[in-house]
Amino acid sequence: MKALMSAIWQYRYFILSSIKVDFRSRFVRSRLGGLWMIIHPLVQAAIFALVLGQLLSGRLPDMADNKLAYAIYLLAGTLAWNLFTEVITRCLTVFIDNGNLLKKLAFPKICLPLIVTGSAIVNNAFLFGAILTVCAVMGYVPGGRVFWIPILTIITLGLALGIGLILGTLNVFIRDIGQIVPIALQLSFWFTPIVYTPDIVPASLRSLIKFNPMYWIVGAYQSAILYGTDLEWGPLLCIFIISLLLLRVSMDLFSRARHEIVDVL
Known part of the structure; x- marks a missing residue:
């Protein structure tokens, strides 16, 4: 664990420069460039707002008279x-995508998930700015919260x-995981109150979807963003602790498997 953290610190400039390269390479031949990463989720939210807006806008607490509330609700969840x-x-x-790179260059493999995570942070920051706009x-x-x-x-x-990181490590050895996860994420989307409000879910299922950590997040x-109400910090704290445990498990799993990853690839 300490060796991995030391490697991350030692290669911090490599990680940062790779995030910039990753961001640029994704839109190098696109006229709109990075705007596409904002356009896609905004268009998706707009479609849901047009289809379901009239049906669900009146069910938002204290927002029944605000015709734009459901659109903002969608954007926040998105x-x-x-x-x-x-x-x-x-x-x-x-x-898997960087198999050739791993075989040709000597660098800590843990850098790769950190690079894609850094790129995701940049994308999310731009999307947040677009939502505020x-x-x-x-x-x-939005209020102070x-x-x-x-x-x-x-x-x-x-x-x-x-x-x-757990799934990415296992997917190197068990490729079925790469097919199962997208399906699981699609199911999770509909078990998360993004396009609907929790109060329309039957009471028998409402307690079940609360086991989904993304429900609370x-x-x-x-x-x-929308309600300006106090956050429920109890469940969020539990999710944070679970996240730390998952990170520890993922790092231990990766530490054990990192030497075999290149051989399998």
């Missing part, structure tokens, strides 16, 4: 969910990176 899924999906294949254009200004978003981002990153984003 901000959390996109960060979570991007880290997991990119960590899932990060070693959209809110301003619609005439809505929006400043909790960086803390929520850290909790989301910890959870996603812990899960992603997405709800916290929505509280911070």
Whole structure:
């Protein structure tokens, strides 16, 4: 563990420069460049808002008279969910995608998931800025609790990176995981109150979806950006502790498997 942390610190400039290269290479031949990473989630949220807006806007607490509330509700949930899924999906294949690089260059393999995580942070920051801009254009200004978003981002990153590194390591040896995870994420999306409000879920299922950690994280984003209410710190603290445990397990798993990864690839 100490060796890995030391390697991360020693290669910190390599990680930072690689994040810049990764960001640029994804949009090198695109006229709109990095705007696409903002356009995609905004368009998705707009589609849901058009399809479900009239149906669900009146069910938002204290927001029944605000026609824009549901759109903001969607954007807040999208901000959390996109960060979570991007880290997991990119960590899932990060070693496989960079197999040739791992064979040719000598550098700590742990740098790769950190690079994709750093890239996801940049993407999420731009999306957050776009959401605030959209809110301003619609005439809505989030309250002071929006400043909790960086803390929520850290909790989301910890959870996603812990899960992603475990899955990414296992996926090198068991490729079925790479097929199962996208399906699991799609199911998780619909078990998370992003496009619907929790009160429309039957009471028998409502207690079940609360075991989904993204239920609480997405709800916290929505509280911070839309409702301006106090966050439920109890569940968030539990998720943070779970995230730390997952990170520890993922680092131990990676430490044991890192020497075999290149051989398998």
